Amino acid sequence: MAALSVAGYGIVDTMYFREDDRLVLTPYNFLLYNLSSENLAQHGLHPRWLHLVVNLPMLTWIIFNIVLSLLFGVLHQGGVVPSLLRLHGLINGESSSNGSAIVYWRTYMPPRHLLGIPEHDVVSGRVRVTDLAGAPPDQVENTLVSLISHRKNTTLYIVTPPFAMQALQSPLSACFAVEKHLFPHLDMDHIPESLEVGWPEGLTLGIYVADSDCIEGHAFSIAH
Template identity: 30%
Template sequence: MLACVAVCGLFTRITFAAFFLPIALEVLKWSLRQSRFSVSSWARLVSLSLIVAITTTIGFIYADTTHFAHPQRNVESNLYFLHALEVTPLNFLRYNLLPSNLAQHGLHPRWLHLVVNLPMIATPGLLFYVIWAELDHTYPRTAEKSKEEDKVKLGVVETMQKVFNWVRWSGTTLLSIQPHQEPRFLIPLVAPMVALVVGNGRILRAGKLFWAVWIVSNVALAVLFGVLHQGGVVPSLFRVHDIVHDPATGLSAHDYRVVYWKTYMPPRHLLAVSQSGPSKSSISLVHLATESPKASNGPLLPQNL
């Protein structure tokens, strides 16, 4: 099952590997111990997982290739099958390893995840207890040392705490290599951080200050990302619709070129203007991302939208 989850995560977004790496290493260490470092025993132990991973990978490649197959590909080539394969993680790498591609989405300093994005996603209160839990793991408390608990259970809990800790550092560090850094990239860290602090137990005795900080932080972020951030894209499309829409025909009365700069890709269907019918007018929706507006030529809508 873990092999299937790993492949599904990689084909969903290859940055999944940054969060999954500590788990994979822990499973690898466990398998080596179980096999007593015997190559043949280890191969038998992991054979089923490899079969599941390979089968799942083939399934994803087949599905992506079938769905995204381009009708104009050279079918006469002897290597058509290999050229036609759509391997999503490789496509992701090819695109994101080119600085010119990342520049279209914005370049950031490599410390942004650690210094800004992580505290913002985790909120200061949760991050405080995460750091406290990490210190407890590094320097165990005396009270914990004296507890007489079941060693097997304690070993499992300690292993999980260690993995959660490394997931945080692995995800943050590896994602900081790329110069394009958005807060949403670190959202997968919320679950392991919560599990880390709950397993540590200190947060169960959190006072009113923690909950006040937690509520204020989440409300502020909800307003920031839910309303203010890119909040003008959808209303602007409704406004553009009112300008270009001809109530009599349901079509646009003129040719328009609508340019969006430094925004997310605007959903064109919200313009609600039909492109079919006797009218020869057209509406061109241009998304420049972070490129200069000079890259767009042709008539633009009036600036007083």
């Protein structure tokens, strides 16, 4: 969203201020203008101590805001929206006779409307989205087994960071294959766990698809 906002401002400024075909980027033009001593002399040159006391802290503030914008506007939970768009394509490509169950775990609540699923598919239960938020692994495992056992021919997806997937019991985690790792994605509440996974997978959100027969085969051991 931050990148889209910057692009939008650039387009508006270009349409309003341009005198030729060049792109108008106001912050960039501001910097170029103020780097010229000839331009500054027209407005009065300031003593160097003023730059140290006023302008340098202001520059630090700008850098601080840019860093936070990238961190919280791009990286933090950055894979949630792309995952919904990806799943939209996957679900539409499936047979209409099959159902789809999508489980989000250790992410922000997914905005379901981005799946673009017809209302009748939601009402009929053909497409079901479950948000497990920060549930413990045993609750996740029981939910996955329940979704498979209650409806046959269901394609089961779990969307979660790789570090969370590693927390599932080994018999069950082996029943999932990676469909896509979406970069970038960072869970600010689990930075150490993400770092343990390593680069670049630790900065991704995984979409995993289940082998239903495998999950059913391990259902008894998981339940006990």
